[in-house]
Amino acid sequence: MIAKKLFEEISTKLGETIDNSPVKDVEKNVKAMLGSAFNRMDLVTREEFEIQQAVLQKTREKLAELEARLAALENGDSGDAA
Numbered sequence: 001m002i003a004k005k006l007f008e009e010i011s012t013k014l015g016e017t018i019d020n021s022p023v024k025d026v027e028k029n030v031k032a033m034l035g036s037a038f039n040r041m042d043l044v045t046r047e048e049f050e051i052q053q054a055v056l057q058k059t060r061e062k063l064a065e066l067e068a069r070l071a072a073l074e075n076g077d078s079g080d081a082a
Helices: 002-019 023-040 046-081
Strands: none
Touching (some): 002 023
């Protein structure tokens, strides 16, 4: 019980110390710098990536279907010409 209270008190004091120290400012500055760097990299969100991945998958499926139809037509035409 005493150890728990001591732990809570130390935790509270450390929290107050960090809140009043330049650590918070450094954290804010680092987040701002990283955000700026990520914006310059022209990154996409995970959602945008997954949408484009789904579009690409559908396109590949359609291409395979069209290739199969074309092959069937070519085989049918060459059989009629002979």
